[in-house]
């Protein structure tokens with residue numbers, strides 16, 4: 001990799017040298033200027049969401065990186081070649097992670113800031129600071145017992161499936177894939193009931209991305225701080241307590257930022273891996289024959305999705321302070337954020353003969369110092385979640401043609417908007433009936449700001465409403481979705 005100064009001269013001062021760095025305004029001006037006279041491609045567009053592979057193919061005309069906009073007025077270089085992606089990911093010297101200089105040039109309401117703004121977490125730091133944070137996180141993740149994790153997943157999956165199994169149809173995204181990782185994390189953190197209610201509700205609202213998301217984000221911060229304070233006072237046997245007890249001695253802000261990263265990294269991408277792989281399994285004839293058989297090809301479907309539709313499609317933001325040439329000569333200009341497209345790199349035509357379920361060299365988990373430390377946990381959660389659906393609903397099928405499924409616009413995620421399915425109804429254990437006694441998960445309005453919250457703490461307007469959900473009981477009691485009752489039973493261990 002060649003580093004040049006903005007005029008193209010090799011060598012120059014070391015990256016980040018304050019004596020040679022441009023003022024933010026100059027950087028912004030340069031960042032807004034493409035290296036060539038190419039118009040940036042909008043990664044936030046509906047066209048990109050509908051067919052990202054076509055957009056990546058078009059961008060390849062520019063070389064191993066293309067000029068894109070992450071949101072209106074936010075230019076970036078998108079690295080789309082496989083070799084180029086590896087070169088960038090393995091070269092933190094040329095591609096530092098600290099976004100603070102860049103983010104000063106962005107308006108505070110810039111929609112990509114929540115994903116890209118500086119935090120004291122592993123993603124946004126390099127060198128010793130990164131190593132310190134990363135070791136604390138990976139050591140704590142390594143303490144998760146796989147058997148216990150499997151139990152958490154099975155318990156959560158059964159509860160969610162119980163709620164729709166006898167209905168004969170469901171949206172496996174809203175009613176299953178979106179909720180399951182939240183429930184699993186809730187158990188990994190061993191949240192006390194009152195906080196658990198708020199945490200689950202906030203996370204669901206944030207991932208819903210609706211009007212409540214911003215407020216839920218603020219409330220999530222308060223919940224996390226409360227949980228951290230509680231665990232600092234009363235340690236337990238859970239992920240956060242392990243992080244607090246780690247010899248690196250993270251301070252409270254660092255704990256907040258690691259927890260945010262764990263929740264952001266561990267929930268949304270897992271949800272999308274589950275949904276994307278279920279879509280493949282239910283729509284591709286190569287997998288259809290085996291669904292009700294003994295050996296389900298779930299792992300093959302997961303590997304194929306990690307190659308073709310990785311849940312985190314584009315990320316790993318870096319901020320070169322000098323022009324940097326990629327191996328094929330494509331120049332990444334200084335001051336313009338660099339984002340790695342794991343998805344486009346995986347589809348690099350030069351790999352055509354190498355892709356396949358036997359080859360796991362895809363970049364869905366990234367590579368280099370920031371490669372995902374939660375891979376094994378993610379694989380356990382996703383594969384068990386999928387197996388549960390196929391076991392419990394063996395004749396499940398898509399309720400729409402595959403090409404009628406829609407993808408959520410956005411530069412980073414590869415995420416379906418819904419995954420409607422139908423299946424022959426399956427009997428589920430009888431609901432105990434009658435009014436449910438107060439649940440430990442029922443908020444007493446502490447932390448809910450007076451808004452409605454469900455028994456499980458998930459917003460009552462979260463998953464798509466259905467006729468069953470809306471039906472008011474004959475005795476005039478307020479209607480309550482059955483999945484809330486199921487979650488309450490689950491919480492009580494019934």
Ligand code: HEM
Nearest residue numbers: 122123265266269270273316364365366370372373374378
């Ligand atoms: C399907 C699920 C997942 C996918 C596709 C995924 C993907 C990724 C990718 C591509 C990165 C690199 C980001 C970067 O370079 O800035 C990353 C980083 C990270 N992931 Fe995951 N991840 C998943 C699940 C998880 C889970 C379950 C956890 C934890 C429980 C987790 C924790 C992290 C952390 C802490 C980092 C930052 C590492 C660092 O910067 O050193 N991820 N993940």
